[in-house]
Amino acid sequence: MANEILEEHINSEYKWGFTTDIESDTFKKGLNEDVIRLLSHKKNEPEWMLEFRLKSYRYWLTMKEPSNWAYFPYPKIDFQEISYYSAPKVKPELASLDEVDPELLKTFEKLGISLEEQKRLTGVSSNIAVDAVFDSISVKTTFRETLAEKGIIFCSFSEAVQEHPDLIKKYMGMVVPYTDNYYAALNGAVFSDGSFCYIPKGVRCPMELSTYFRINSSGTGQFERTLIVADEESYVSYLEGCTAPQRDENQLHAAIVEIIAHKNAEVKYSTVQNWYPGDKNGVGGIFNFVTKRGLCVGDYSKISWTQVETGSAITWKYPSVILKGDNSVGEFYSVALTNNHQQADTGTKMIHLGKNTKSTIISKGISAGVSNNSYRGLVQIKKGAVNARNFSQCDSLLMGDKCGAHTFPYIEIKDKTAVVEHEATTSKIGEDQLFYCNQRGISTEKAIGLIVNGYCREVLNKLPMEFAIEAQKLLAISLEGSVG
């Protein structure tokens, strides 16, 4: 019975899979130094930025694509078959919203992202500043003036390069240098846009900052960069959302997110990742190879990652925290859901350098269909990280008997005073639980939503309210056809 209802559901469509018909300025496929120069020129970048790109590119050329270190194989990516720049043809420098292509506005409306500040101001629940990134460029950042009054900088990365070069030069690559890994080097060469955020000393950001990424054009990759700097005694909560149209091809998304938290600063970073996962036979979908890392550089600083991963054909992602400052805190709360042919290899790295540093890892994997879901995590306590503490909990939930859940926790301890705890569980949504819900009048579909959301509650609780509700709905939708 449950199976039949779920079968029906498996056929329901990815509802963000539409494309926007908009004139784009898209580069020819292929990658070489000329493409990078052209890209840099298009963006009117200063010389130092071009130099950074070329250095990254040349380094990338010397690197080997990571082979199958993750748990599952994936098709070879032809980097010459990707277009590295695509932008809506309207000029990105806009004085007001009226100048934004109405098609673009419609796109974001459809995605539930309103770019009209007025509406947001008068709206009941919304208090979020949004930077909307469409293909390679940032379309519009809302609430900039309001934020500027407090000295907060929130703008597209390209604008920051122009307007705040000193900050960019100082912080870009500080946490994720271009030499870090293959995709970080590639990103350094070709990144197109993204968000930049700077919270000055002693300021508590009064609203949620958010970037919404949308891939639209076919044959393109998206390589964005996000840089968040929280100066001493500051606080910011940052959200990131993403979707893409439904296409038969695999599209590459290789982003970098860097967070720097100074003394006593706190950054909360939440993601709801919903890139197109491919169809139920595993055709198409986004390859999501992302490097996210935070640096607690100051004492008593705190960085917290919360992620809900439901999209992408393949996800590799390990939002990490380097706990350099004494008494700094790193947190990682994750829900990763895979269905059909999706593959996710995600987790975190907590690198303890400072004294009395503390990290918490709560990972909830949900596998359905014929998908594979791996948790891969590293807890590293370096010598001198006196009294470091870590608590990790990795739970896996299986739906049906054709999917896989894997846990790879690596622990390296070089200081005797460390206290590291690791807990792991694996469970299955049982017919018993479903029948119990049914017997109380709850449909199977709703029951799965309830059970899964219950299972993820610890993580969902960490999300900002509006996001949590979205995430709950998303989990229910993404679990189509999953109980056997």
Place this chain on the structure above:
Amino acid sequence: MITIKNLRASVEGKEILKGIDLEIKAGEVHAIMGPNGSGKSTLSNVLAGRADYEVTEGEVTFNGKNLLELAPEDRAREGVFLAFQYPVEIPGVSNINFLKTAINETREYKGQAPMEAKDFLALVKEKQHLVELDGKLANRSVNEGFSGGEKKRNEIFQMAMLNPSFSILDETDSGLDIDALKIVASGVNKLRTKDNAFLVITHYQRLLDYIIPDFVHVLYNGKIVKSGGKELALELEEKGYDEIKKQFETV
């Protein structure tokens, strides 16, 4: 209210119910007793619509509807409630959220608007008293970490909240100490009206000291072999099931 005619059912190809006939009217409490393996739990599962239980013959009419054709959730929404012998744990889902979902799903089925939060909370408060359920339990995850007695009380609390017309209590007394048993029984008694009916399935007579049945049936080897008033339960208690077994041993 419910009429069961010649009900036969199998589990994994093995016939467990071998022709059950039973009629329960509004306002009545029926008890089904029987030794282990006689088919008591199968009967409750079949009525609630659990998968893996195949009905091979017979019919069940519930308030004029063919019950066997309805999905389990629709049976529940029509007013069939099963108090589980082994209530299931649902980690991370609060009792309150679970019940709110259940009530509103039923209301939607009946074309009614969702219950107002204020009314819902008032209802929770009122019904909690009925089974002396600690307010904290209502906010905890469904059955998670509950003691055996708390789980059973929670079943009756849910029954009170959902207000079904026909409730099946599947060995609700199992695993209960005498105090918990009294609380559960008194909860059920308070819920008895002339408009609803109960089917109390039990192995022992003990529960029937507190929930006084109108009729007692003895289930043996997939059939009701004996029916009577409440005195039948006492008789069974005294003589045990051996007599019944001897009398109705299948050849």
